[in-house]
Amino acid sequence: MKIKVQKNERAMLFKDKAFEAILAPGGYSRSSLFGNYQFQIFDMEKALFDSPFAEYLRRHEPAVVAENFEIADVGDEEVVLRYENGSLAEILPPGTRKLFWKWGAPQQFETVKISEDYQVSSKLLTYLAQPTLRGKAVTGLQNIFPAQVPESFVGLLKVDGKLVAQLNPGKTAYWRFNRDIQLELVDTRLQSLEVSGQEILTSNKVNLRINLNAHWQYENATLAFARLAKPAEHIYRELQFALRAAVGTRSLDELLEDKQVIDRVVDQHLQDKLSGFGVRVVSVGVKDIVLPGEMKVLLAQVVEAEKAAQANVIRRREETNATHSMLNTARVMENNPIALRLKELETLEKVAERIDKISVFGGLDQVLNGLVKIGA
Structure with missing residues (x-):
């Protein structure tokens, strides 16, 4: 049997299915009289030694491994960055055991400890910012958790279900290995919350339907989510309670005479109840108050009667003023012939x-x- 190994190749020679040697470039011949020979060719353009015999060589042929391979063993609390020709080529996860050929592209390995500091370095982050624009893709990017926070937001970083940090606008990344990482984005801009269709009885048993609008924002997102599971829902419930406190303890006449009383009571209620929760209600206001149909008719009649009475008073007052004016004119003419002639x-x-x-x-x-x- 003759074997030809090219310059960019290496060959594994087997005799009777047992490993015999790794052959460098050149020509070789083996006689079948001395055994059954087989060989496997490896292209040095592919740096990884992808063979089921890798573990066998590591255990039984350490000299062969030292001569031909770069060893990449990754601990459980670290990752290894593999550089090929000086460029990042692969991220090796914890527990990896691989061999890479020495005879291909130059290999460098960088170990990163992730037992405590699991944030990706800013230097590495620049390499990964636009992976599709690189000449060669980086293997293992799926093991990095990207955390990008847009402007006007903050990010709540949770590790294994625990809130560990508040992230400002910008981009960071974290190693996924050995932990569950989540990012929740929180909008810090002014937000609107509407409480509509709230049917509440006044103290004199009149059923009102009220629509309320409030504007709120986060003062401290970390505190808000540490104390409240869902801050927006909590504010909504407090708005409902405040409405009932403002309307249920007052009569319809009181509400109609002072239309701002609901706003004041609700605002004060929220300031008291939300203090120390990391959220702030900026403004609150009643959009409209809907009366029952029969109550609308009664109020319209009351208003009509009030306006009619006012008109009658004004008419009587004008008539009285006109009569007084005529009487004064008659008195002047009675004693003044010239004035009578002018009239x-x-x-x-x-x-x-x-x-x-x-x-x-x-x-x-x-x-x-x-x-x-x-x-x-």
Whole structure:
């Protein structure tokens, strides 16, 4: 049997199915008289020694391993970064045992301890920022947990179900090995919460339907989620309780006379109940109050009666003022002939404005005494 090993190859030679040697580039011949020979060719462009005999060589042929392979053994509390030709090529997870050929591309290995510090270094993070733009993909990226927090948000980092850190806007990453990592994004901007269709009885048993709107935001997201499972739902419930406290202890007339009382009571209730929970209600206001149908009719009638009474008072007052004015005018004319004559002339002027032609006989006195002939 003849074997030809090229310069970019290595061959494993087996005799009677037992490992015999690793052959360097060159030509070889073996006689079948001395045994049954077999061989396997390996391309040095593929750095990994992918063979079921890897563990056999490590245990029984240490000299062969030392001469031909780079050994990558990864502990349970570490990862190994494998560089090929100076570029990151692979992330080896904990517990890995691999052999890489020495005769291909140069291999370098960097060990990273992850027992306590499981955050990916900023240097490594820059390598992984745009993996699709690299000339060669990095194997094992799925073992890194990316944590990117957008502007106006904070990130709550949970490890094995425990909140361990609050992340500011930016990008970080963490090793997934040996732990469960989760990231919850929290919007720190002003948020709107609407409580609609709340049917509440007033103290005088009038059923009102109220719609309320509140604006709130996080003051301390870490504290909020440490004390509250769902902060938004907690605020919603407190708004409901505050509405019942504001409406249920007051009559309909009180609510109609002071429409801002609900806002004040609800706001004060929330300030008291939410203190120390890491959230803050910025503003609260009633959008509308819906009355029952029959109550609307009654209120409309009450308003109509009030307006009618006001109109009647105003009409009587104007009539009284007019009568007083006429009486004062009569008193002046009674003792002043000149004023009486001026009033007569004013009356004549008003009459003249309404007709086309006047024929006068006997002078002005005749006109004023009713001897007036009006021609169309």
